[in-house]
Every structure is written in structure tokens, then in C-alpha cells.
Amino acid sequence: xxxxxxxxxxxxxxxxxxxxxxxxxxxxxxxxxxxxxxxxxxxxxxxxxxxxxxxxxxxxxxxxxxxxxxxxxxxxxxxxxxxxxxxxxxxxxxxxxxxxxxxxxxxxxxxxxxxxxxxxxxxxxxxxxxxxxxxxxxxxxxxx
Numbered sequence: 001x002x003x004x005x006x007x008x009x010x011x012x013x014x015x016x017x018x019x020x021x022x023x024x025x026x027x028x029x030x031x032x033x034x035x036x037x038x039x040x041x042x043x044x045x046x047x048x049x050x051x052x053x054x055x056x057x058x059x060x061x062x063x064x065x066x067x068x069x070x071x072x073x074x075x076x077x078x079x080x081x082x083x084x085x086x087x088x089x090x091x092x093x094x095x096x097x098x099x100x101x102x103x104x105x106x107x108x109x110x111x112x113x114x115x116x117x118x119x120x121x122x123x124x125x126x127x128x129x130x131x132x133x134x135x136x137x138x139x140x141x142x143x144x
Contacts, residue, residue, distance in 0.1 A: 005116050006043065010036045010061070011051030016077070016104065020049070023109050036061060040068045046116045050095070051077040055086050062093045075115045077101060084126065088133065097121025 052058040
């Protein structure tokens, strides 16, 4: 028997919930950002999908999700015009990947499954930015 992937979706967008509900194998809990705490306290989830358009609010919520469910994997849904520096901050804060709004219909299922399997979901061009940032951090730390 195949186990369902337990997904929490924090969003006010009902079309996002519809996309996730249409995917077989996902056991879905949904709520608004204001409902995140009780939603995430009632059950453990494999993946949390955060649809938070305000990047500062997203940073706070990522930290809170990490406290409420350590080890949970987080997928962010972001505006198509989000800049790379902001996206890197969100990933470094604890998200395992992100998906642009325009890609939701065609890639949401694959993104959630990849995140659930502990695989990063970021475009290849950002991978080199992450490697460079980690290398710089390692060099900076070694100089201390």
C-alpha cells in the first residue's frame, strides 16, 4: 500500500488548494497564514507549501514552521518577479525550494514530490549562486 504525502498548504489562494486537491497521493491540510500555527500543531506534515507574497512575512513564517515542525520540508510559491537575492534569503532561511506562480499548473506536483524526497527545487542557474555563497562562507569561517 502506497503512503500518502502529508501536505500543509498555507495560502489564501483557493485555486492553489484546488491544484493540490487534484493530485492523487496527497493528504492535504489547508489554512491561511493566520491559521498556520494551529494547522501545523495538529499534525505532522511531510511538506509545507507556503504561498506568502510578502518576503519579510515569508521569512518569519519559515522560521516559525521550522520551530513548530523541525525537519519538515518547505516549498515556497513566489511571484514571478522575485529577485534572486530575495530567493536566496528565503532558501537560506530554511525552504528547500521555490516555484514561480506561473509554473503552478504544470510543475506543482513534481515540485512537491521532489521536496518530499528532500531534493532542492530551484532553477539550475541559482545552484551556482548557492555553491559560491557556501564557498565564501566556508572561506570566511576558516579565516577566523
